[in-house]
Amino acid sequence: MEKKINYIPAVLSLNQKKVGIYCRVSTNSTEQWNSLSNQISHLVRIVSTVPQWLLVDAYIDIASSKTGSLRKEFNRLLEDCKSNKIDIVITKNISRFGRDTVEVLNAFNQLKAIGVRVIFEQEDLDTNNTDADLMISIIESIAQAENEERSDNIRWGIKQRAAQGTSKLYDRKCYGYKHDKDGKLVIDEQKAENIKLIFDLYLSGQSVIGIIKELEKRRILSPTRKEKWCKRTIDVMLSNENILEMSGF
Template sequence: MASSKTGSSRKEFNRMLKDCQSHDLEIILTKSISRFGRDTLEILDALNQLKLLGVRVIFEQEQLDTGDTDSDLMISIIESIAQAENESRSDNIKWGIKQRAAQGTSKLYNRKCYGYINDADGNLAIDDEKAKNVRLIFDLYLRGKSVIGIVSELEKLGIKSPTGNATWPKRTIDVMLSNEKYKGNVRLLDDGKHESYYLSENNNPAIISKEIFQAVQIEKQRRSNVTKGENGTKRKSKKYSAKK
């Protein structure tokens, strides 16, 4: 039997079920459980239908025959196989992302953000008009403006957000101030579980100098309401004012 996961073979799968209902088939021979249906629920549903019709299903790879296998055991086996396949698929996806990042072939390296466009070759290029706003945001922060203060200033100047709205979300400003792409770097897979990868320090043209970017990170840490010490993290007694 062909896999039921594609459009054309799906029609064949339904035709097979109709043939069973018409009692034209008594035994179904299939390569493996994973090729019998699109997911665990569909597989179990089909097997229940076939059982009621008195049709045996034989799985070659697993060497299982519904004719001589206990129903509860069959369900348990199918669910276990489905879970293992899902975990394997997830691991393969993560491995692929990590490999592309390590080799510098991940498309994420050239994914544009505010202030950039993609040129004809798909590489990052500076959007001059929006890059001015990026520099303004960094400059305002270093001049003492809070994130809320920057949002207010952008509204006064009539500068639209990346999504075209009159109001900038505070989160957007905060993420921009930490985005290493603005100094020409790209960091991937740094979630505390994976090794970080850099394509190079010149992955894309920089909008912000490395010195200004670093100064902003230091200032962000200074304003933070959380400090790290030998005894772990603790909150400062006074929080940096967000009204300025």
């Protein structure tokens, strides 16, 4: 005999507020999955400590931090708030709520207009306890500080790699060179012959257009593996003193 299961939904008392938690990570890495798990469990614990709150849904995005990438769950959260399914939104911090200041402020203003309370747990910011203009100012200040810190970290990293000799910034491959097994730039003998030919033609009085015609006649491919050479490419080669070494001049 088949068992009958009757689902009895939770009854919302008059003073209870419907809470939605929002979590986001930007990649599918194990580290990010652990971060997501920690975010969810932490926010669920916070909601469970307040008797007047009822957790009705969790909105979880695993999406790129790049502007333009889809955040389906975030959009669903906004729609549920507009439909009065959510009274309070709680999220870990401002950076999880939006990918940039513009997006955070846009969402914040939408929720503020429909009377939905927003709590940023890490920054200890609550729209119920903070004036709207002050809240916006705080969000902008925090976002700016995070951007400055990120920029400083990137610059520091570039300097460190350059000092240690591990940066590829000044070791990028160009036409006529290749990386050896140790990752160092060395002359590519086959392409070096092409460069010598270009200089020979130039010194013999050929114009740039004439050089291009000769290269195409000999079926020598351009640096981008195309049959048609670009005039700008030849100009750069002829003005690049570093190429003189492989040209024999």
